[in-house]
Amino acid sequence: MxxxxxxxxxxxxxxxxQAAATEFSFISGNPADAFGNSYSQTVGGLTITASAWSTTGHGNRYQTAELEIFSGYGMGVCNRDEGLDCSSSGNKHALDNSGAADLILFSFSSAVQLGQLSLQQFGGDSDLSLWAGSGSLNLEGQKTNDLGWAMAVTNTSRVDNIKTVNLSGFSGTYDWLAVSARVSQLNDFAKLRALQVEAVTSxxxxxxxxxxxxxxxxxxxxxxxxxxx
Structure with missing residues (x-):
């Protein structure tokens, strides 16, 4: 040569x-109680921002919800039908689809490759729908069908313990990840504990x-x- x-x-x-692995933990640091609140965390120069949404708007369209982090368990959603600080409402303070589909949107400060997601299952079922994309995403007034193709995740074990979701089905790099309780179902409950990604760096x-x-x-x-x- x-x-x-x-x-x-x-x-x-x-x-x-090149890619460097980064893991974000969501089992502490609860944001202030408010619809439309958010939570940010920076690890190794990469910042992740989480916000909560639910299809409680007119025509089952997304509107802002309250993001909740329950110490030791993980991140969930209180939507506008459940009310603020809905931690006493059974499993409804988790990411759920009882009455409406709750969703947590993760936005990254720079493009990432998606690794894995860990969650705490509740109520014997924690199926999910996931989307990922580039650029910015505004969910206000949108329907789930507007987000396009969704990765369906089925947890077959009825045991309520910590589950791991492999995100390798999303190839390429992404600026955001949306995680919802399984669309079109009514019995899924989960709290998101951690997300592992690989920040693309030079x-x-x-x-x-x-x-x-x-x-x-x-x-x-x-x-x-x-x-x-």
Missing amino acids: SSTLRSVLLASALLST PVPEADNWAMLLAGLGLVGFAVRRRIR
Whole structure:
């Protein structure tokens, strides 16, 4: 392999993106009680922001709900039909689809690859619907069908313990992830405990690699100039 080609390949490798695993935990740090509240957490330079939504609006359209974090258990939703701080309402303070489909929207400060989601099951069932996409997402007034294709997750065990959901079905990179109790069902209850993602970053080359990179690019430029003369 010529030194010029080797330098160009090294340059390509150095400038390519790499992924670093990051895990966010949602078992502490409850936000203030309010419809439309949010929760943010920063780990390793990556910030995640969570907000709560539910199809309690006119025509089963999404409107803001209250995001709740229950210490030691995880993140859930109190929608506008259940009222603020609905922690005494049985399983309805979880992410559920009893009467309306609750949803938690996670937005990332930069693009990520999705890893896995952990949750606490309640009531013997915790099926989910998930969506992911790029850019920003405003759910106000939208229906679930407006979000497009959803990944369906079925938890077959009736034992109420911690479950892990593999998100590898979402290939590529994403700016947001929406997690809902299973759409079109009525008996799913869960609290979201943690989310693992891989932040897409550009590595910083070492000094000797920079020198080879610049030398390679210089040789490529010289070869191109000779060809066009």
